[in-house]
Amino acid sequence: xxxxxxxxxxxxxxxxxxxxxxxxxxxxxxxxxxxxxxxxxxxxxxxxxxxxxxxxxxxxxxxxxxxxxxxxxxxxxxxxxxxxxxxxxxxxxxxxxxxxxxxxxxxxxxxxxxxxxxxxxxxxxxxxxxxxxxxxxxxxxxxxxxxxxxxxxxxxxxxxxxxxxxxxxxxxxxxxxx
Amino acid sequence: xxxxxxxxxxxxxxxxxxxxxxxxxxxxxxxxxxxxxxxxxxxxxxxxxxxxxxxxxxxxxxxxxxxxxxxxxxxxxxxxxxxxxxxxxxxxxxxxxxxxxxxxxxxxxxxxxxxxxxxxxxxxxxxxxxxxxxxxxxxxxxxxxxxxxxxxxxxxxxxxxxxxxxxxxxxxxxxxxx
Numbered sequence: 476x477x478x479x480x481x482x483x484x485x486x487x488x489x490x491x492x493x494x495x496x497x498x499x500x501x502x503x504x505x506x507x508x509x510x511x512x513x514x515x516x517x518x519x520x521x522x523x524x525x526x527x528x529x530x531x532x533x534x535x536x537x538x539x540x541x542x543x544x545x546x547x548x549x550x551x552x553x554x555x556x557x558x559x560x561x562x563x564x565x566x567x568x569x570x571x572x573x574x575x576x577x578x579x580x581x582x583x584x585x586x587x588x589x590x591x592x593x594x595x596x597x598x599x600x601x602x603x604x605x606x607x608x609x610x611x612x613x614x615x616x617x618x619x620x621x622x623x624x625x626x627x628x629x630x631x632x633x634x635x636x637x638x639x640x641x642x643x644x645x646x647x648x649x650x651x652x653x
Numbered sequence: 654x655x656x657x658x659x660x661x662x663x664x665x666x667x668x669x670x671x672x673x674x675x676x677x678x679x680x681x682x683x684x685x686x687x688x689x690x691x692x693x694x695x696x697x698x699x700x701x702x703x704x705x706x707x708x709x710x711x712x713x714x715x716x717x718x719x720x721x722x723x724x725x726x727x728x729x730x731x732x733x734x735x736x737x738x739x740x741x742x743x744x745x746x747x748x749x750x751x752x753x754x755x756x757x758x759x760x761x762x763x764x765x766x767x768x769x770x771x772x773x774x775x776x777x778x779x780x781x782x783x784x785x786x787x788x789x790x791x792x793x794x795x796x797x798x799x800x801x802x803x804x805x806x807x808x809x810x811x812x813x814x815x816x817x818x819x820x821x822x823x824x825x826x827x828x829x830x831x
Contacts, residue, residue, distance in 0.1 A: 478655035480831065508830065510681045510769050511776050544718035544735060544797065550742030555720045555735035581805050585769035585779040607769075607779040607799040615716045617781065617799035646681065648831060650655060 478506065478650040486642035488515065493634040494649050500594035500629075502651030507633070509606070509647055512584040514576045516640025518611045520561075521573030521584055523635045525593075525600075527628035534567045535630070539622030543574070548613040558618075565625065569636065572620050576637070577609035583645065584608035586618075589652075593630040600624040656684070657829045664820035666693065671812045672827050678772035678807075680829030685768070685811070687784070687825045689761040692754045694818030696789040698739065699751030699762050703771075703778075703802055704810040711812040712745040717800030721752055726791040743803065747814060750782040752796045754815070755789040761823065762786045764796070767830075771808040778802040 479502075484492040498505060512521060524533035541558040561571045573584045586606035593600055603621040610616045624630060635647060657680070662670045676683060690699055702711035719736040739749045751762035764784030771778055779801045786794035802808065813825060 478830070480655055508682060511773060513776070544720045544799070546716060546718040546740045546742060546800070548716045548743050548803070553718065553735055553737050553740055555733070581775065581777050583776045583779070586781065587767075605781055605799075607781050607801070609777065609801060613716075615718050615800040617718045617797065648682075 477653050479653070481649045481651050484647045486645045488641045488643055490641055491634050491636035492642060492647050493632065495632045497649060498593050498631045498633065502653055503592050504652035505590045505593060506650040506652055507588040507647055508650065509584055509586050510645065512645035513582070513643045514578045514637050514640060515643040516637065517578035518575045519640055520571040520638040521576055521635070522569035522571050522638060523588065523633060524569045525624055525630045526632040527626055528631040533569065533634045536565050536567055536625040537563045537570055537622055538565055538625060539563045539570055539620060541618065541620045543616055543618040545610065545614050545616050570620065572604045572606050572618060573608050574616055574618065575611045577611040582609035596627055596629055598627065600626070600630055659827045659829055661824055661826045663824045664822050667820045669812050669814040670820060670825050671810065673810045675827060676771050676809045676811065680831045681770040682830035683768045683771060684828045684830055685766040685825055686828065687813070688763050688823060690751070690763065690823035691761045691821045692756045692815045692818055693821040694815065695756040696753050697818055698749035698816040699754055699784065699813070700747035700749050700816055701766060701811060701813045702747045703808045705804055705806040706809040711747070714743055714745055714803040715741045715748055715800055716743055716803060717741045717748055717798060719749065719798045721797065722795040723788065723792050730792070748798065749816070750796065750798045751784040751786050752794050753788045755787050760787040774805055774807055776805065778808055
């Protein structure tokens with residue numbers, strides 16, 4: 476397996492980070508790597524959505540699942556749970572992939588989102604995500620989100636943002652996988 | 654660019670396997686691929702720790718979460734559970750990333766540990782790991798570990814070992830991602 480770096484987006488008090496070119500039929504699999512994503516506002520959700528080729532707006536229909544492990548710094552809480560409040564059933568909202576992010580100076584989010592065959596015009600588009608981040612109450616959160624974007628149109632744009640407030644800093648790298 | 658091979662270490666009845674060079678600001682994401690790590694002792698956890706630049710000892714502060722899926726060869730014991738005995742809450746011990754590894758001749762643990770931006774002097778250092786383990790008692794284990802190394806100092810060394818006994822054989826490859 477080879478990964479080819481296609482583009483990098485770097486936040487600087489940015490309302491969103493988007494890739495609006497580079498997602499095409501060159502690769503069957505695309506990976507988006509998040510490094511040191513730092514929210515401006517504490518307790519917000521890190522999210523993504525996509526846009527179908529030739530359409531406008533990041534509002535495609537998704538059905539998704541979400542579970543996560545968590546453990547806090549005091550050791551008093553540790554659990555593995557399905558997050559029923561953050562999945563979608565044919566929803567068109569931004570999909571949450573980070574929960575209640577911490578905004579202290581040293582807190583951040585990292586992980587990988589994999590998007591399969593976005594240029595297919597036959598199949599729905601599957602994705603899976605693994606995230607590790609500081610939660611605002613001093614937890615380590617390890618989130619697993621997966622699902623499908625329920626369209627047979629090609630997808631050529633993707634957007635990342637927090638549910639409220641800017642992305643203060645951080646980098647997203649887009650790779651093609653072959 | 655993409656996934657760039659940096660170095661490998663190979664065990665031969667080794668107490669530890671370490672990378673003491675090559676972790677720097679060249680990449681903001683590193684992957685450690687461990688392949689056929691075979692313990693000298695039966696039923697021991699495969700583990701890692703890191704050392705901050707200029708400090709001594711593999712003993713940095715971590716908060717982590719751990720869960721695993723498992724199934725035995727008889728199909729009589731399946732599980733998906735949070736592993737409270739393997740996580741850390743501001744601990745300084747070696748973190749388990751493989752669980753209860755078997756030491757029969759054909760048993761081993763393999764997987765990938767991803768370390769995000771170890772050279773940052775602003776943020777804590779997130780990591781994720783997934784290992785598949787041929788466990789003692791003939792179980793297939795799928796072990797998920799994530800967390801953060803709770804320091805803002807740069808990290809430039811990493812060490813792997815079993816909780817007890819040597820690493821009889823196996824190889825770890827270090828890659829830079831970017």
